[in-house]
Amino acid sequence: MSIRILSIDDSKMVHMVVSKTLKPLGVEVLTATNGEEGVTRARADRPDLILLDATMPVMDGLAALVRLKEIPETRAIPVVMLSADSGQDHRDKAMALGALNFISKPFTSDSLLGGLKGIIDLPMSA
Amino acid sequence: MDFICKSIQQAVIDVFDTMLNLRLELIEDAGEAAPRTTISGVVGSVGMAGRINGTVYMSYPGQLACDIVSRMIGEPAADVEQPEVSDAIGELANMVAGGMKRRTAELGYQGLLVPPVVMHGDSICVDSKSAPIAIHRSFRVPGTDERLSVRFFAKIEDQST
Numbered sequence: 503m504s505i506r507i508l509s510i511d512d513s514k515m516v517h518m519v520v521s522k523t524l525k526p527l528g529v530e531v532l533t534a535t536n537g538e539e540g541v542t543r544a545r546a547d548r549p550d551l552i553l554l555d556a557t558m559p560v561m562d563g564l565a566a567l568v569r570l571k572e573i574p575e576t577r578a579i580p581v582v583m584l585s586a587d588s589g590q591d592h593r594d595k596a597m598a599l600g601a602l603n604f605i606s607k608p609f610t611s612d613s614l615l616g617g618l619k620g621i622i623d624l625p626m627s628a
Numbered sequence: 629m630d631f632i633c634k635s636i637q638q639a640v641i642d643v644f645d646t647m648l649n650l651r652l653e654l655i656e657d658a659g660e661a662a663p664r665t666t667i668s669g670v671v672g673s674v675g676m677a678g679r680i681n682g683t684v685y686m687s688y689p690g691q692l693a694c695d696i697v698s699r700m701i702g703e704p705a706a707d708v709e710q711p712e713v714s715d716a717i718g719e720l721a722n723m724v725a726g727g728m729k730r731r732t733a734e735l736g737y738q739g740l741l742v743p744p745v746v747m748h749g750d751s752i753c754v755d756s757k758s759a760p761i762a763i764h765r766s767f768r769v770p771g772t773d774e775r776l777s778v779r780f781f782a783k784i785e786d787q788s789t
Contacts, residue, residue, distance in 0.1 A: 519688070
């Protein structure tokens with residue numbers, strides 16, 4: 503069974519860039535376009551890891567992170583923030599709420615993979 | 629104001645270099661932007677609130693916007709009305725604003741970002757009479773004769789307010 507990563511971001515462009523990086527490694531990339539949809543999807547699909555944007559409509563990333571850590575079925579899923587809003591205050595808040603890492607946008611394939619290192623075991627190449 | 633100019637320039641160059649592998653070149657120091665100005669093409673804008681209150685506008689000629697989006701998503705984008713164009717132009721503005729916010733926060737100017745807004749048209753009037761800071765920078769995009777323009781209208785709040 504392949505590794506499944508849920509990308510929660512309101513930008514389809516970000517989903518495409520994430521998919522371009524992870525799909526060649528055999529990772530299945532699931533997507534959601536706001537925090538509320540992401541929490542629902544995480545609860546239903548139980549991905550191996552969640553990539554979470556901060557600034558989103560409907561429910562923002564930090565609110566979604568709080569919900570994910572409250573729900574028993576999603577509490578243990580590792581969450582990595584992937585956000586343009588990468589000030590130290592924001593990072594500290596996300597880490598305090600249970601995120602395991604914070605990847606800043608703009609990001610490269612290397613910085614994305616580097617940010618997941620040690621949190622999930624990905625094959626090194628396709 | 630110099631630190632804001634540098635933050636904008638560096639954020640724009642960093643985002644395009646990282647996401648698109650494009651080394652933008654600052655082609656003119658346009659100084660202060662006119663408080664009332666007309667922008668055309670595709671415009672991505674993001675508001676900032678906090679010690680720096682303002683809005684950044686990144687405007688692209690239509691063809692340049694399509695070319696940049698095509699490069700980014702690896703699929704042709706022929707029309708500025710395609711949802712992929714709005715999505716990508718908005719996300720680029722969001723990343724630039726995020727880079728500005730991070731750089732200015734390191735200097736003590738904390739703030740929040742507002743989700744991006746994307747507009748397109750031939751005559752978008754921006755009237756920012758109440759903004760004492762008005763910055764305009766233009767960048768050449770390698771391989772084209774077109775320019776990306778970045779405007780930032782803002783005011784800095786006194787720390788005591």
